[in-house]
Amino acid sequence: MTHEDLPVVMDIERTTFPVDAWSEAMLRGELADQPRTRHYVVAEVGDRVVGYAGLAAAGDQADVQTIAVLADHRRAGVGTALMDALLAEAVRRGAVSVFLEVRADNPPAQAMYERFGFRRLGLRRRYYDDGTDAITMVKDLGPRHGDMGGGA
Template sequence: MRQTEIVLRRMTHDDLPAVMDIERTTFPADAWSEAMMRGELADQPRTRHYVVAELGDRVVGYAGLAAAGDQADVQTIAVLADHRRAGVGTALMNELLTEAARRGAVSVFLEVRADNPPAQAMYERFGFRRLGLRRRYYEDGTDAITMVKDLGPRHGDPGDEA
């Protein structure tokens, strides 16, 4: 029987072999290097929040957030192809948005490949809206669509109503 409960936990350096396999499979044209991922983990938890999604004892996805001040950025999110459309991406995105709000972000930004309509649709379901276009952003020359989700004012900011 296949375990269906998704467990999210903080990413550690021990997860890098599995994460890098997913990274290279999911983003063959512009995968991050292991050194880049290690650099991201080095800033955790100060300005970064990285999590893995496990089913059983297998890492099937991961996601990362950068947060500073009132802004957060989805750095990356990936799920193994055979586990997509099973709630893993939703669980990861919910975790990132919860953490962004916990850290006081009022807006969350991301870039998505212009040639990836399924990812764009997922982000729109989460309330992200298109902001702009970064021409030839990816290694292979593909454009990136920038998107933003407004989380609302920080507690205690001017304009907050009591």
């Protein structure tokens, strides 16, 4: 994702998350940290951006910052492709775990994350702007490359 993608990304953001959409300034801040600690990607069908996703990574931990797909492109593999890209980047950066928050009232997203091997970790009460709880989830990626798991 680049700054040139922001107008269409912001349209998707506001459509997908009408109650608690990120501001353009927030997304600009995320892009400013690319590639140091952030990795943002867009999904295109033809020449149209239909989704985007972002990852924060530091040390051996990564966090899915956001993932959104236009409603008319859901259940067509776009979200899967975006999540595959984020997980591949997490591995490339040496992460051993990936965390995320998902709305407690969004079972389809929860199911997608479970298909990717995420497991429920906990609950953040009233996490979202409208008071909805967030379920925290984690996916273990395994030891860092070259780490044989033995003691010293």
